[in-house]
Amino acid sequence: MRTIKTGLCSYGMSGKLFHAPFIDSHPGFELTAIVERSKNESRERYPVSRCYRSFEELLADSSIELVVVNTPVQTHYEMVKAALQAGKHVVVEKPFTVTASEAEALEAIAGETNRMLIVYQNRRYDGDFRAIKKVVDDKMLGDLREVEFRYDRYRTVSSGKEHKEGSLPGAGTLHDLGAHLIDQSLQLFGWPQSVFADLMITREGVGANDYFEVLLYYPRMRVRLKGTVVARVTTPAFVLHGMEGTFLQERSDQQEQQLLEGAIPTISSWCPASKEPDGYIHTTYQGEEIKKQTRSEPGNYMGFYDDVYKCLVDGAVNPVPASEAIRTMRVIDAAMESFHEKKVIPLA
Known part of the structure; x- marks a missing residue:
């Protein structure tokens, strides 16, 4: 399988529960890097991944293909925009943005940069x-x-x-x-x-x-x-x-x-x-x-990341495209x- 090197923008609750375990366990992803601004909690469970102290460091890693923006919603617009413009595909936590106008702007940027923008509706x-x-x-x-x-x-x-x-x-x-x-x-x-x-x-x-x-x-x-x-x-x-x-x-x-x-x-x-x-x-x-x-x-959130993998590697449909998240906003x-x-x- 082709491996998608992935960076996680935060190691709070959503990172620990809803993203890191699934990225690490899916054979098609590599949890390449995790941003922790001051703590080192991710080192115990994911010692092989790199620990960056800033979002900017994560974006500068040219090996990373997919960025997971799981920071507070108030940061989503600027961080998703920066990640797309840095050439990364993006998974962004819900709520997508603060307003629908921000969501629409990000959809346009994803189109301009030819990057996939996927919203995490687990x-x-x-x-x-x-x-x-x-x-x-x-x-x-x-x-x-x-x-x-x-x-x-x-x-x-x-x-x-x-x-x-x-x-x-x-x-x-x-x-x-x-x-x-x-x-x-x-x-x-x-x-x-x-x-x-x-x-x-x-x-x-x-x-x-x-x-x-x-x-x-x-x-x-x-x-x-x-x-x-x-x-x-x-x-x-x-x-x-x-x-x-x-x-x-x-x-x-x-x-x-x-x-x-x-x-x-x-x-x-x-x-x-x-x-x-x-x-x-x-x-x-x-x-x-x-x-x-x-x-x-039983449900399975791994289905989301499996759908993301098929989208990025096999050209399958985007499991939660920005257009659907815009409607929610x-x-x-x-x-x-x-x-x-x-x-x-x-x-x-």
């Missing part, structure tokens, strides 16, 4: 989302009328991270968690007609929204996307109601927890499936009434506008 590779996608693709509920996706956490104290919970542009759960839900919704249901949103700060000492509700309007369907940090007890993360039935699905994917516990991912299935049922369906499908508990198959922009203007915002 939740497409969750087992619970795959279960939802199969039900929707197979039209098991008939014509859908009402859908609700939630991404809830229980964190009543601020993390102190200014880029996530401060007053900086791009901070807040709408950009952070909402980007996942919006991307998943657009993947399943396409482009909505309009958007309405409500945002709130629920905790002391936090400068950005930590609650959001976004309503997407479709001709004969409503999709509600919600997230909060004060959900000590959660409800089903995915609720779909159609003319033939209902499907409930818990947020049950275990990959993040397995990675926290030190699991080493592989291309084949490496994460165990849920031991208990994590879904419930009651519908009429192909003339038969179905009423049963369901259990989703346009919905976020519209949601912000809706909240400030207190009205429904039409989408072109």
Whole structure:
């Protein structure tokens, strides 16, 4: 296999859990270098990789073909731009950028430099989302009328991270968690007609929204996307109601927890499936009434990096092109506008 020498821009949580283990374990990638500005944490697990003290050092390494920009969203525009102009292909964490206009500018630069720009939407590779996608693709509920996706956490104290919970542009759960839900919704249901949103700060000492509700309007369907940090007890993360039935699905994917516990991912299935049922369906499908508990198959984030490899080496389709991430950013922009203007915002 041709080896893609890869540089990682940060070794925080996303680097440790969602990028480095997959790059290192995939036979087609080499984790060539990691940026740590002052610490040496990556040396213990990845001693063969080089440790750079700055992004500029990483870009100056002519051997590196792919750069993973997994730094705070407020830095994405300048860093992705610099990497593309340095001749590197780029994987960039979600949210793609702070605004849609920044996202559009980066897409243009990728075109001008003839480099691949790929957005890291790993939740497409969750087992619970795959279960939802199969039900929707197979039209098991008939014509859908009402859908609700939630991404809830229980964190009543601020993390102190200014880029996530401060007053900086791009901070807040709408950009952070909402980007996942919006991307998943657009993947399943396409482009909505309009958007309405409500945002709130629920905790002391936090400068950005930590609650959001976004309503997407479709001709004969409503999709509600919600997230909060004060959900000590959660409800089903995915609720779909159609003319033939209902499907409930818990947020049950275990990959993040397995990675926290030190699991080493592989291309084949490496994460165990849920031991208990994590879904419930009651519908009429192909003339038969179905009423049963369901259990989703394990997800695999390695699928993302395998798709990236096939894109760069074999010319396969970009797994998450900038054009799709731009649509997510346009919905976020519209949601912000809706909240400030207190009205429904039409989408072109």
